Amino acid sequence: MNIQNKEIINDYLTVYNEIKTKLDKNISDDTIKIVSLFYSISNKPFQLQLFEDMSERINNEVGFSSINGELRFIISTILIIKYDYPFTKVRVLIDNIELVNDYELFTKYSLFIGFLLLDEKDVKKRLNNSKDIYFEMQERHYFITGEEDYSFSILLSESVNDTNNLMDCIEYYYKQLADDCFKRGNSLQLLSHVLTLIVRDNYKDKVINNCIQIYKCMKEEGIKVKGVIYALIGLVSTAVKEEDIDLIIKEIKEVYNYLNNIKSFKKNKEFNLIVSILVAINLKDDNKYINYCINKNKTNIDYSLLVIILSKNILRVVK
Numbered sequence: 001m002n003i004q005n006k007e008i009i010n011d012y013l014t015v016y017n018e019i020k021t022k023l024d025k026n027i028s029d030d031t032i033k034i035v036s037l038f039y040s041i042s043n044k045p046f047q048l049q050l051f052e053d054m055s056e057r058i059n060n061e062v063g064f065s066s067i068n069g070e071l072r073f074i075i076s077t078i079l080i081i082k083y084d085y086p087f088t089k090v091r092v093l094i095d096n097i098e099l100v101n102d103y104e105l106f107t108k109y110s111l112f113i114g115f116l117l118l119d120e121k122d123v124k125k126r127l128n129n130s131k132d133i134y135f136e137m138q139e140r141h142y143f144i145t146g147e148e149d150y151s152f153s154i155l156l157s158e159s160v161n162d163t164n165n166l167m168d169c170i171e172y173y174y175k176q177l178a179d180d181c182f183k184r185g186n187s188l189q190l191l192s193h194v195l196t197l198i199v200r201d202n203y204k205d206k207v208i209n210n211c212i213q214i215y216k217c218m219k220e221e222g223i224k225v226k227g228v229i230y231a232l233i234g235l236v237s238t239a240v241k242e243e244d245i246d247l248i249i250k251e252i253k254e255v256y257n258y259l260n261n262i263k264s265f266k267k268n269k270e271f272n273l274i275v276s277i278l279v280a281i282n283l284k285d286d287n288k289y290i291n292y293c294i295n296k297n298k299t300n301i302d303y304s305l306l307v308i309i310l311s312k313n314i315l316r317v318v319k
Contacts, residue, residue, distance in 0.1 A: 089118055
């Protein structure tokens with residue numbers, strides 16, 4: 001494991017152990033690991049008091065709600081690492097959620113969508129545009145377009161000018177990847193959406209080739225490639241050059257094996273792989289040369305959070 005990756009893993013384990021020691025009765029082990037990952041891939045140091053204060057603010061603002069449980073710790077973390085003044089965003093988030101709930105189509109994902117629209121000036125307009133995109137997606141891919149695609153229609157509505165071109169782009173990624181080694185289905189649909197969202201137009205074939213090479217290289221290294229990491233493969237494909245794929249997969253494997261040998265992490269191999277991928281590509285630095293094909297509408301941490309949340313369905317509120 002290289003020095004840089006070891007430092008990030010040490011940060012991850014340090015945050016995990018601090019929360020586990022101080023707040024173990026209030027927060028589950030799985031949530032601690034999610035929070036620790038978010039901090040370790042960001043440039044924000046973990047501050048226990050700020051973390052507790054933010055969680056308490058959310059607790060007081062929302063009253064009786066499913067957000068008042070484990071989710072408040074994840075919400076606190078995202079607001080802290082994304083914003084310099086996170087407390088000011090709590091009320092905005094709650095107002096957004098109330099607006100989203102007026103649209104029956106998006107209700108199950110109101111929390112995540114509320115997050116996505118935190119910096120949006122005209123939330124209702126984005127929601128209306130998103131409905132049109134979603135129904136177009138459903139018309140083109142009826143059998144694999146489901147409620148999990150609601151959030152992506154919100155994301156895609158940010159900069160879309162031509163829905164037909166957007167659908168063509170999604171279909172292009174889907175078909176090219178399915179014709180090679182990726183299994184058809186919802187996970188591939190998610191990967192196609194991720195690539196459509198973040199990749200510059202002139203790099204489509206390059207990242208498709210990278211995705212295929214990453215998939216095959218992971219298989220050769222004995223890493224099980226399940227649907228849950230398809231979107232992460234997409235993120236890796238935008239963050240490495242073709243000639244560096246073998247090296248980055250070896251780094252992922254080293255981090256993965258290291259985590260799998262830690263007693264508290266042995267039962268979380270799927271999540272360990274997610275952590276290992278994000279540690280190995282290290283998107284903390286927004287100016288890092290490897291991000292040569294990412295559409296820079298957002299920061300690297302935005303894209304990283306987005307892919308993790310979508311892959312693991314972290315911010316879905318069960319009603």
